[in-house]
Amino acid sequence: MIVRIMGEGQVRLDDSHLAELNRLDDELLAEIQNGDGPGFRRTLAALLTRVRDLGTPLPDDALEPSELILPSPEATLEEVRELLSGDGLIPGGA
Template identity: 55%
Template structure:
């Protein structure tokens, strides 16, 4: 699965890591719903770090459609709230 982190690039993340990333996504979503800025910042950072850690970075010049698009590390809680779907940032 190709994951884009806005402002950073794309990573190819194996399906085997999606459950762990979904777990982190749920924490981000709950923090947004509760307006918990501290948990939001920590959980978004952990989600993005998980993508970076478990994914293989794609070269900037590669032209691959992203399956998922995640907000940048400096996104605000309101910006992420606007991006959330019924399934969070990561569907599934």
């Protein structure tokens, strides 16, 4: 799957990593719902780091359709709340 991190670019990520990423996404969703700013910041950074570590960056000039779009590391709790679907940023969680 192709994942876009807003403001950074795209990575190709194997679907086998979705379970791990969904656990982080579930934590992030709970922190957003509870208004836990420090927890949100920590978990968002962990989620984006795992995507970067597990994924293979696409060339800057590549423009593939993204199956998943994640917020930038600087996104606020409120901005991410607006991006959420019913089950978090990553479909299939919570």
